[in-house]
Amino acid sequence: MRYWRVLFRNLxxxxxxxxxxxxxxxxxxxxALITTAGRVFALWGMFTxxxxxxxxRFEEALLVVGAAVVLMGAxxxxxxxxxxxxxRRVFQGTLDFVFLKPLDTQFLIMFERVSLWGLPDLxxxxxxxxxxxxxxxxxxxxxxxxxxxxxxxxxxxxxxxxGAALVAVRSMYVSNLLHFLAAFLQAAQxxxxxxxxxxxxxxTFFVPVYWMTQVPVEVVLGRVSGALxxxxxxxxxxxxxxSRLALRLAxxxxxxxxx
Amino acid sequence: MSVVVANRLSKMYQVAEKEPxxxxxxxxxxxxxYKQIAAVREVSFELGEGEIVGFLGPNGxxxxxxxxxxxxxxxxxxxxxxxxxxxxHERRSGFLKQITLVMxxxxxxxxxxxxxxxxxxxxxxxxxxxxxYKKRVAQFAEMLAIEDILTQPVRKLSLGQRMKAELLAxxxxxxxVLFLDEPxxxxxxxxxxxxxxFVRSYARERGATVLLTSHxxxxxxxxxxxxxxxxxxxxxxxxxLETLLDRFAPYKEVRLDLAEPAPAGAFDAFGEGVDFEGxxxxxxxxxxRLTGVVAALLERFEVRxxxxxxxxxxxxxxxxxxxxxx
Numbered sequence: 247m248r249y250w251r252v253l254f255r256n257l258x259x260x261x262x263x264x265x266x267x268x269x270x271x272x273x274x275x276x277x278a279l280i281t282t283a284g285r286v287f288a289l290w291g292m293f294t295x296x297x298x299x300x301x302x303r304f305e306e307a308l309l310v311v312g313a314a315v316v317l318m319g320a321x322x323x324x325x326x327x328x329x330x331x332x333x334r335r336v337f338q339g340t341l342d343f344v345f346l347k348p349l350d351t352q353f354l355i356m357f358e359r360v361s362l363w364g365l366p367d368l369x370x371x372x373x374x375x376x377x378x379x380x381x382x383x384x385x386x387x388x389x390x391x392x393x394x395x396x397x398x399x400x401x402x403x404x405x406x407x408x409g410a411a412l413v414a415v416r417s418m419y420v421s422n423l424l425h426f427l428a429a430f431l432q433a434a435q436x437x438x439x440x441x442x443x444x445x446x447x448x449x450t451f452f453v454p455v456y457w458m459t460q461v462p463v464e465v466v467l468g469r470v471s472g473a474l475x476x477x478x479x480x481x482x483x484x485x486x487x488x489s490r491l492a493l494r495l496a497x498x499x500x501x502x503x504x505x
Numbered sequence: 506m507s508v509v510v511a512n513r514l515s516k517m518y519q520v521a522e523k524e525p526x527x528x529x530x531x532x533x534x535x536x537x538x539y540k541q542i543a544a545v546r547e548v549s550f551e552l553g554e555g556e557i558v559g560f561l562g563p564n565g566x567x568x569x570x571x572x573x574x575x576x577x578x579x580x581x582x583x584x585x586x587x588x589x590x591x592x593x594h595e596r597r598s599g600f601l602k603q604i605t606l607v608m609x610x611x612x613x614x615x616x617x618x619x620x621x622x623x624x625x626x627x628x629x630x631x632x633x634x635x636x637x638y639k640k641r642v643a644q645f646a647e648m649l650a651i652e653d654i655l656t657q658p659v660r661k662l663s664l665g666q667r668m669k670a671e672l673l674a675x676x677x678x679x680x681x682v683l684f685l686d687e688p689x690x691x692x693x694x695x696x697x698x699x700x701x702x703f704v705r706s707y708a709r710e711r712g713a714t715v716l717l718t719s720h721x722x723x724x725x726x727x728x729x730x731x732x733x734x735x736x737x738x739x740x741x742x743x744x745x746l747e748t749l750l751d752r753f754a755p756y757k758e759v760r761l762d763l764a765e766p767a768p769a770g771a772f773d774a775f776g777e778g779v780d781f782e783g784x785x786x787x788x789x790x791x792x793x794r795l796t797g798v799v800a801a802l803l804e805r806f807e808v809r810x811x812x813x814x815x816x817x818x819x820x821x822x823x824x825x826x827x828x829x830x831x
Contacts, residue, residue, distance in 0.1 A: 252626070263618050341610050346577075501579070
């Protein structure tokens, strides 16, 4: 209960901070509208030009685009602000205040902030999913299952990003890492079959882009077994355990910025 | 029973060594060299319940590192730390709920938002009920005289107001042990006094134990009866403040701003450690001779300004070394 209360308080506090700058939010809405329209137009262009997506119909591929846009919203709204803040705290020495709080440190680092910049993408992505699902005749339960799967996928991506940030923070700027991760989300907006065999292998096993957008979509489309959701859960549990271990090791060698 | 125990506490840091310039950078890129720095060396002391202790030492002496080991932020390289019966670096919730660390050069307040927003987050973290939260905020804000600024964005506050608000945020959960690292750093005299008064009142009311570092002797004199002196990571002195000052700083620093330049050597008879530059003069005068020397100086020279102060802490510590003490 305490964690929910702190999560709510943190999110409300940082939303207040974000809303102090109205122009920023309007810019985010406009950016999301333009980029989402661009993505749909590009996909439509590829289909009308006869690009083969390995048997995917336009509406089915649109579900993958929608899923990727939802993840981009989660990235801009949660991952980017928290990991950037984490990096700043390390260099400024204010991470000490996080370590001194009587709550789980990983929770405090991962869910301290939220940015309104992610909201337009979350809305636009959900709208794309709902619109594509309607044209495909999918049920409400299928849409909810897809959104649930995307929630797990977003958490998986966040845990991987958190682990990478822990490793990277002492030797490079986390902002570079965030650009790198954002590029992979761009790759997740098309079905893996749109890429060559080498990239497909990378996106499946090396960077789990395939698991984050395509697996949830393929499960609700009935193309693959629902058991793959369990595999996603397995990846999630593994990533959680690995990130907690990485944090524990990082804290042992923490030196705190000099005062 | 001791509330804070440091038993032969040591901390070694590994620091990269790099020569300047492009050649140095390239060498550092190919083959990194590190050296071990002993920040704290086998420091031992104990603090009792309700005790306020000054922790003194020049920059780089190991004060902050010791504080960070006692708050669990750093793992000791060797030795044992214990606070309220807990091992700090295990960072148990029961331990973290009962301590606080205030750092004069670092802020936990949210920059773009009013102070109250940070306080609300802290109230949720420490599970302070709403009624109790409001009571504590009202009480502390009144003690610190910052009732009017709680709804202002932190970025709009002065340094003194920010530090008072930091104290409020750090003590909202009623910690039993306070680690204060330079809480008056950069503050004007009035703000320094307000911070000292607040810490003294809080400690007295709640029986809290306080370990305070400061470069300002006035902080230590106002709050602490006992001081621990540390230099180059080693504990040099642990005892009463009066003992320390009587033994190692039985003099005052006198500064003069003269209307006309005076000949060299004109002040040698008035005190020791004479520092003479143009019209500015600085000298150390024993406390017994102070009144007579000041009167004589005013009589013999045309003085535009005269100040009498405690000698800098670094100088006191330097004398401790010169005396081969402890």
